[in-house]
Amino acid sequence: MSAKEAILARVRAAGVQSAASVARAYRKNSGWTRTEILEQFAERTAEYKAEVIRGRESDLTTLLEEVCFRRMLSRIVVPAGLNVDLPSSLTAVFDQPPLTPEQLETCDAVLTSCALGIAETGTIVLDGGPGQGRRVLSLIPDTHLCIVWGRQIVGSVPEGVAALEGSVRAGRALTWISGPSATSDIELSRVEGVHGPRNLVVFLLEEGT
């Protein structure tokens, strides 16, 4: 008997009776208004030590320039499909041909878009869609600059999970990010900064000028 057959035979022999149906009485929505959703997202993302910058679409180039100057960032990885005008003070590094991890290490930051944001938990989710690039791009550089559109933000985790169903079915990899890299391994207190980007800057943008 193969291991598979043996295990399944034992599972069958245990004869677990089918249980009552799954009780899904929890909340599906946050119950917040649009304005509250954006405010909560900004507040909760910042609570995990991400820098949150709110602005209009037309402000992005200026905001980027200001942040990169202040944080002393100049070489910025730009994934395919990201339609952003980088300020002339920055050097764009394209993932074409694919950058090696060593090359990524020489970059100061990566600028990506995202698939969505979740307000209740202060989370952004990347699914490798346009402007997000390969998973490694947002992992190696020490600063992750992420653009989130107001309309991309949902209130609750169930709403986020539902919105990502299509990506999962299409077989895309997801990365959920809530604040910069951190650890609770020393005395169970959260401190920022281990292996992932130690800095996370979120541009929360709304359409228009």
Added chain:
Amino acid sequence: MSDGGIHPAKPFPEAAHLTLQDGQMRRNLGHATRTIRAKREKTVLELPDWEELREAGSSLKAHVMANLEPLLLQLEQSVTRAGGVVHWARDAEEARAIVTRLVQGTGAKDVVKVKSITTDEINLNGALEAAGIHTLETDLAELIVQLAHDKPSHILVPAIHKNRAEIRELFVRELGLPDLSDEPRELAGAARTYLRKKFLSAKVAISGANFAVAATGTVGVVESEGNGRMCLTLPDTLITLMGIEKVLPQWQDLEIFLQLLPRASTAERMNPYTSFWTGVHAGDGPKAFHLVLLDNGRTRVLEDEVGRQALHCIRCSACLNVCPVYERAGGHAYGSVYPGPIGAILTPQLIGMEHENANTLPFASSLCGACYDACPVKINIPEVLVHLRARAVEHKKAHSSLPTLEGSAMTVMAWVFGDASRFAFAQKLARLGQGPLVKEGKIGPLPGLLGGWTETRDLKQVPKESFREWWGKNK
């Protein structure tokens, strides 16, 4: 330990007798668990539907156990369709052999690992070392344990028994960093520098899994530091070891566990990073993905109608953090990679109640019920403890003589804990200083194998109001 990381070398009272003498460890543990308990209360109470989420988690896991065969078959199909390879391992030995063969097949002499208790359960590192393959733990706490040649003592924070000063000393010695301070941020930075080069050159990674979705073949790892992302993204080959009970039916089910797990474990609204992948992604991440499905006693646990709820565990560690016995005895006393209340019910069931050391574990509890209240998937740990005590007593009776008094105390407890309302009533009585298990407002002395031990130790008083009662009144 014999062939795995779940075989206690001593009976619990004996092992606890040793660990109780380590005052420093107890202070470290007390400090860490107090911190997390205070934080957790806040994060949990923020969700108005916490109880509904727990109920959903609990019923969903029961559904999984009742449909394990079709779900595992579906998972195998989905992972294979997405370009992964699925392996099945009956026990620790088989799993070690599969993983070793897979690593050898790549020709790699080094592997990076992201924390996985399941790999510790099967003593994977030892087997790989014996085959000349060096494993490097990349999770900060696991790295600390590895550098110190120590053993994990907590399922979430394996080095919880060490404080910052001790960690600093270790890093100064092992990593050759004389100027390091004991600031946690600086210690984390030291680990970052030390591991960076190794990540970039690693060819093979080994991980565990928090979830695997049968319908889509999607596997998930929940973490904080980013070492998981490194391991899951950089190497060419990824080998993931997962207990068969971790399978979930559909993607939508994550909406429950992604709320329960982070809040119950690190008391965060969300942990920093969660990665999901589905097989192999062209041009992004590993080129080969292997999923090893492990039984190693899980089907034995499944046979026990009362005990099988231990398989619902999502390894959040909340039950450890609230347990007065764990806080005093420490994780090492349990002699298994699964310590604390969950270890007390999981370890003996995984390896069999006839294991003379493991079958003392169900007695390592004051039955105060805090673990049940804390558990995000509502595992009735006290109920299982009492049930397993009865099984241990039966086993002893059959194999040796046992004082009848112990047998009768056992019967009383089995009756009390056999039913949720009787249990709640007993808790109330305990607070009033009455009831069958109580002396001077305290639970104990414990009947059973641990009696001698608790008589001399001050076990936590039953809280004035259990979380459940508080919740009942305030929600």
